[in-house]
Amino acid sequence: xxxxxxxxxxxxxxxxxxxxxxxxxxxxxxxxxxxxxxxxxxxxxxxxxxxxxxxxxxxxxxxxxxxxxxxxxxxxxxxxxxxxxxxxxxxxxxxxxxxxxxxxxxxxxxxxxxxxxxxxxxxxxxxxxxxxxxxxxxxxxxxxxxxxxxxxxxxxxxxxxxxxxxxxxxxxxxxxxxxxxxxxxxxxx
Numbered sequence: 041x042x043x044x045x046x047x048x049x050x051x052x053x054x055x056x057x058x059x060x061x062x063x064x065x066x067x068x069x070x071x072x073x074x075x076x077x078x079x080x081x082x083x084x085x086x087x088x089x090x091x092x093x094x095x096x097x098x099x100x101x102x103x104x105x106x107x108x109x110x111x112x113x114x115x116x117x118x119x120x121x122x123x124x125x126x127x128x129x130x131x132x133x134x135x136x137x138x139x140x141x142x143x144x145x146x147x148x149x150x151x152x153x154x155x156x157x158x159x160x161x162x163x164x165x166x167x168x169x170x171x172x173x174x175x176x177x178x179x180x181x182x183x184x185x186x187x188x189x190x191x192x193x194x195x196x197x198x199x200x201x202x203x204x205x206x207x208x209x210x211x212x213x214x215x216x217x218x219x220x221x222x223x224x225x226x227x228x229x
């Protein structure tokens with residue numbers, strides 16, 4: 041580990057308009073189920089709700105293993121405008137993060153680097169980011185926030201209003217939660 045002062049992206053990933061009437065929180069980890077949501081569900085949610093201005097989505101990374109913690113810390117050294125793209129890339133190839141988790145956590149940087157290539161961070165710097173106390177602390181802070189706020193320790197999960205869905209396996213429950221929240225918001229006015 042290192043205590044170097046390394047600039048990193050501490051912003052949340054957001055999709056949609058800042059003034060959307062609803063905010064949905066997508067909690068993603070490096071898991072096959074998160075990969076499934078990334079490929080099959082999130083594009084439809086973006087199209088139907090974010091682009092229409094109905095919902096702003098906030099993406100929060102939830103490290104499920106020490107391997108994930110290193111990956112998410114490394115991703116934080118990618119510029120904020122490319123953070124979502126590197127997450128999408130990492131989740132598009134579940135074989136990569138599966139193999140990473142089968143290897144020793146000491147070998148994780150090589151797997152993580154393969155996910156980060158092409159995003160403007162040199163390998164040596166990426167490895168420093170993966171094991172930087174401040175950056176790892178930031179990612180750990182997100183994990184604690186998720187656990188303390190919603191009792192969630194599973195990724196993927198989805199939160200909107202008071203509705204918390206852990207490990208949704210299709211878009212149906214998410215869409216239902218969004219529609220119920222939007223309908224409830226209309227009735228309150």
